[in-house]
Amino acid sequence: MSFQSKLGGLLFRHSSLTIGISKSPIPGMLNFTRCxxxxxxxxxxxxxGTDDQSLREAFNPFGNVVEARVITDRDTGRSRGFGFVNFxxxxxxxxxxxxxDGQVVExxxxxxxxxxxxxxxGSRGGFGGGYGGSGSYSG
Structure with missing residues (x-):
């Protein structure tokens, strides 16, 4: 079943390229504009130890913070050491x-x-799994 869905994804990607459908015709320019x-x-x-509230407080002096969010690990609930602030x-x-940028916070x-x-x-590319090697056990 997995092989069929990967094959279907490859065929869809190939047909999209053949037809000329592209998600972003000029990816570099779109990213530049977005930034x-x-x-x-x-x-x-x-x-x-940084939480949403302390992150918000650190960035409040620069304007109205719409959202401040520290990203946490799904399983442990512990901070992953990064977050997002939206103004x-x-x-x-x-x-x-x-x-x-470069300042000390907590x-x-x-x-x-x-x-x-x-x-x-859902896919981040590639076929997943494995260790990226040739698949051979011999040296």
Missing amino acids: ISSTKLFIGGLSY DSEESAKAALSSM GRNIRVSHANERPSG
């Missing part, structure tokens, strides 16, 4: 990015950048 107009920031290097204006996001130097949208769809 220019983005109000959502990626915050990396967070302390494991109501581009100016606030730009000010926060330039001021907060004892850790954080990294701030524009957030990139996650690609839609």
